[in-house]
Amino acid sequence: MTRSRNSVTIRDVAKKAGVSVATVSRYLNHTGPVSHAVSERLKTVMTELNYVPHAAARNLATHKSFTVGLLLSDIGGDFFAPLLRGIEDTLAEHGYDLLISSTRRPQRWRGKQLPVGPHNTDGILGFADSLDETHLHQLAERHFPVVLIHRTPPADLLVPSVTVENKAAARAITSHLIEVHHRRRILFLQGPPEQEDSYWRETGYRQALSDHGLTLDPALVRRGDFEQQVAYEAILQAHREGVVFDAVFTGDDEAAVGTLAALQKLHLAVPEEISVVGFDDQRMAPYLTPPLTTVRAPTELVGHYAAQRLLELIQGGAVEELLTLLPTEIIIRRSCGCSPS
Amino acid sequence: MTRSRNSVTIRDVAKKAGVSVATVSRYLNHTGPVSHAVSERLKTVMTELNYVPHAAARNLATHKSFTVGLLLSDIGGDFFAPLLRGIEDTLAEHGYDLLISSTRRPQRWRGKQLPVGPHNTDGILGFADSLDETHLHQLAERHFPVVLIHRTPPADLLVPSVTVENKAAARAITSHLIEVHHRRRILFLQGPPEQEDSYWRETGYRQALSDHGLTLDPALVRRGDFEQQVAYEAILQAHREGVVFDAVFTGDDEAAVGTLAALQKLHLAVPEEISVVGFDDQRMAPYLTPPLTTVRAPTELVGHYAAQRLLELIQGGAVEELLTLLPTEIIIRRSCGCSPS
DNA sequence: GTCTATAATGTAACCGGTTACACGTAACCG
DNA sequence: CGGTTACGTGTAACCGGTTACATTATAGAC
Incomplete structure (x- = not known):
């Protein structure tokens, strides 16, 4: 909106075309009848003057900003x-x-x-x-x-x-780990506390466990914050504490990246020793090593x-x-x- | 800017506080002296009324939109x-x-x-x-x-x-392939034609070749468009045509993803048979298989x-x-x- | 004690559009 | 042929801020 002093306004256009500002406005917005002759004249005048309506003025008048x-x-x-x-x-x-x-x-x-x-x-x-x-x-x-x-x-x-x-998918992917891969101690990485997605994913995870008669070991639920670095540390920490797990549901794909890195560092083979699944199906997911099983969020x-x-x-x-x-x-x-x- | 009919304006504030609009404006923008008493009054009035200055009006008056x-x-x-x-x-x-x-x-x-x-x-x-x-x-x-x-x-x-x-880095990474890995037939994938980055990267690539006395086989320069799919096809096509190459400079990291996929499909081992390098160091680069050697663009x-x-x-x-x-x-x-x- | 500078405030024009309303003209109707 | 209708256009108020200029009160200078 840094219009220089002498910028061209609707009144300039009106004057040069020999009509009133109202007519120009009507022409611009197709908001009223304008004769063909005037339309043509306005079209040329406007390109000659390189006129562009000023957004703020329009917004002010119409109460709409688009x-x-x-x-x-x-x-x-x-x-x-x-x-x-x-x-x-x-x-x-x-x-x-x-x-x-x-x-x-x-x-x-x-x-x-x-x-x-x-x-x-x-x-x-x-x-x-x-x-x-x-x-x-x-x-x-x-x-x-x-x-x-x-x-x-x-x-x-x-x-x-x-x-x-979130919930049903989390439940399903957790069930997949239990039923198909016979995992029993599945670690879950929570997202940031304000993040609602994380809550529902955890709920789905818990349901899947109880569906299969597994009780939840609180030591298996940790903070990953949907961040690579945090997840990385969380996995190392869990290992350090001697927590045993055979799978990780990382909460989201970012955390999956950190998790894979941590497991590699710990020389725990994925998926042979530990299964890993994520959530989101971000672009990098298919290219991780190994390619990440996850939930596709549209x-x-x-x-x-x-x-x-x-x-x-x-x-x-x-x-x-x-x-x-x-x-x-x-x-x-x-x-x-x-x-x- | 969809202000409801009766939205609160600077005049409402002025009236309720018993001062003029100019004073309110000065208070808002610290653009003139305002007595302490009035300042206090305005502050409370404005929160009571929940007043927020209307951007369009301000833009119109000041010719600035921030x-x-x-x-x-x-x-x-x-x-x-x-x-x-x-x-x-x-x-x-x-x-x-x-x-x-x-x-x-x-x-x-x-x-x-x-x-x-x-x-x-x-x-x-x-x-x-x-x-x-x-x-x-x-x-x-x-x-x-x-x-x-x-x-x-x-x-x-x-x-x-x-x-x-772009140029020096492209030259350097190409030289790396030549000097360290003894590559001689390095395929280059161009970006979209309007993309200036691609031009400079290709220039660097060509310079590196000539630096080392290698002549450029035109069959080794192909379109990758900085896109996974296009690069993927380009590599398959080159192979189909019987073009022999021992390395690929993919132009950017997107194209590197496609390239790696294509080479895997062709059962050409990276990096043993074919070296691959990209450009940009996008987030996925370290997680590709194998991790991608590339140029980090800040x-x-x-x-x-x-x-x-x-x-x-x-x-x-x-x-x-x-x-x-x-x-x-x-x-x-x-x-x-x-x-x- | 007058003079002047400064602080604090008000009045009203202005930014560049939109639009309600008024007006004149031509077409259409019975 | 007078009356209604639709078309094409102009005038001016208005949107909600900013700001130049005028005005008054107060303090400080001499």
């Missing part, structure tokens, strides 16, 4: 690339822009004003814990469109959310649907489906002990 | 995650927002109006070929701040650009410096350094034939 905000907890992870693409694609299709803000540390905006909001955008997408309850309530009060991603909203708020099926689709829902909300639609739960799928590779072609 | 635009050719690749983080981090530090637009197909905006520009933002970052020469000239005419990423600007424009050192830093330069430009600084060339570094792993610890 922009949506995205709040992330950590941009830059491999996880976000597909999410971003899904979001951006969908928004672009509908002529909306995307404003991004990353909160490096969790809950960064607590008590402060959000970097995106009603003053800024027509709606916001909030990933996981990037939006705290206070803000969520404030936004709801103003009836501001919000869609949550990988997080279910507080029960008292009618905020749509889009995420993937992250790009999550982005797509989240954007979709938000646009519906913005365009005045009601919230017809509160929770969009996208199906996940077990991807069998080598690290669990299977030998796929 | 937003920069980013044009990408393809969001969603692993390459962009660190780039984005570098950019977003730096911008956030200086209170700027980031507006993202991805052009799925190259040159998407040719002839059309850019999705970001002077009407929108205070400056833009253009990755590779996302900005064509016409737009570049138009922007330059308006003296609009632009910084290019992984692309050198047309010679007649004073547009700063930030990229990584992509997050590229984002950081690009944002930095742009902010300098926006804040009126002159272009002191036209080309920021970040150093790269060879990362020796296993795929070239070395055996690092």
